[in-house]
Amino acid sequence: MSVEILNIGDEYADFLHDESRREGRAEKIAFPASTEEVRAALRIAASNQWPVTVQGGRTGITGGSVPDGGLILNLSRMNAIGEIQGDRLAVQPGATLSAIRTVVDGVVDPVLFFPSDLTETTASIGGMVACNASGARSFRYGPVRNWIQALDVVLVSGETIRLERGVHKADGLNFKLGTIEGQLPVLGTPGGVKSAAGYFVKPDMDLVDLFIGAEGTLGIVTEITLRLLPRPAEMSGLTAFFASESDALQFVRFLRGAGSPTPPTAIEFFDFQSLELLRRMKSENPAFAELPELKPTFHTAIYFEYDGEVPDAVVAKAGEAIDCWFAVGEREIEILKHFRHAIPESVNMLIGERKRTIPELTKLRTDMSVPDDQLENVMRMYHDGLTTAGLEHVIFGHIGNNHVHVNILPRSLAEYEQGKALYLDWAKQVVAMGGSVSAEHGIGKIKTDFLKLMYGDVGIQEMQALKNLFDPHGLLNRGNLFAVYNYLSGR
Ligand SMILES: Cc1cc2nc3c(=O)[nH]c(=O)nc-3n(C[C@H](O)[C@H](O)[C@H](O)COP(=O)(O)OP(=O)(O)OC[C@H]3O[C@@H](n4cnc5c(N)ncnc54)[C@H](O)[C@@H]3O)c2cc1C
Known part of the structure; x- marks a missing residue:
């Protein structure tokens, strides 16, 4: 061949x-x-x-x-999608999320569904596995890891291994995969925090999980068996508007605590600046004219979704907000989602305009998560830093998992540098809170310093030792997770 x-x-x-x-x-x-x-x-x-x-x-x-x-x-040509067998679906890595959804949802009277719902549906399933991607509904369904039953992986040596959940497991910290034998490191991955930062390792683990979230540094995923779920009852969604951020955060605590009889599938957050940006775009840009009117009293919004009906106790509690928009069924939910998508779209447009005069500018977008008890602290940290620095910004995202994206919108190169310094300072504080420097986007080549903050020199060396077992010459996805000079010099 x-x-x-x-x-x-x-x-x-x-x-x-x-x-x-x-x-x-x-x-x-x-x-x-x-x-x-x-x-x-x-x-x-x-x-x-x-x-x-x-x-x-x-x-x-x-x-x-x-x-x-x-x-x-x-791998875009390796995009075949098999037939659904029971609750399993075998796909090649280049198949896009949107193509997989078309197949799963396109069955006559569909009874199954694939719960991963990243915003970017042109992402390939191989990339999603490599990054352990998440979406809004990960609050209920977790990251893509939870829906991967088996993988075929080609190692850099050309050896192909098949890994099946429940079958191929580590023995304590020892593992054997094909011709490769070794020990897993003990990394102290933060428990209970949404994370896509570094290798996933734990004693007696399913070895398929080692390759999920490894960002292609250990092997190339060439076939994936997905586990599908019974299709839930028709979804309902609700956007509740609050007069202050603290009221909104209290509502989040209600939704994910005992107050809500069943867990929502998603809990999303939009700060005051996000709503202001939408108001501005609606009045200035015809492309946003269709957005619903946002009353001046709306300060912070929480969007949440349920499989089936929103429980009565939650409707009653949401009634205490200053306004609510309800949606039942996918078509109405799409309208609420349009509102949600308009924020990153507006951000991209704004940065695009600024880049015309200062080409080096990019937005700075955080992707960090913290434990539940640190939610108010992390929000205070973001607001204090941004106010002191006087940086334009919007904050939105997956607040159910204490995982919001702070988007800093620099107006000059000086502000860009200031924003980067602030981000680094936040990363240190998030690590001190027991959080993760990347909850869903991964480390790639641009956050290797952050990974080091999270795991320290020893943790990085242990991860490199694991990589060495699979790829002794450091040929595969060089520069991901470990800065090249660190990896090659062993320092
Ligand atoms: C507008 C927008 C919205 C987004 N929304 C979300 C979101 O909601 N949630 C989220 O988690 N992410 C989101 N992302 C980020 C991105 O879509 C995800 O990280 C996604 O998983 C990347 O998939 P991809 O196929 O594009 O991978 P690529 O960008 O091509 O690759 C990503 C990584 O995976 C590795 N890789 C790819 N295929 C394989 C394979 N077969 N075997 C081994 N390694 C492989 C690559 O080497 C690389 O390290 C968003 C991005 C954009 C631009």
């Missing part, structure tokens, strides 16, 4: 970046169509000592699929 290896020319320039907008470099690219072709490409790379960077949909925002020289393995 062979595979075509192409020279990188201008026609492949797009493959040198992902949504982080970081530019990479590579000399070769291949678009394998099968596991065999992936193996063939790896053989050629190994004989030339080329680093190999794996790509799915390139929607990642941490530079994970941005190449650092050598060969790009773009």
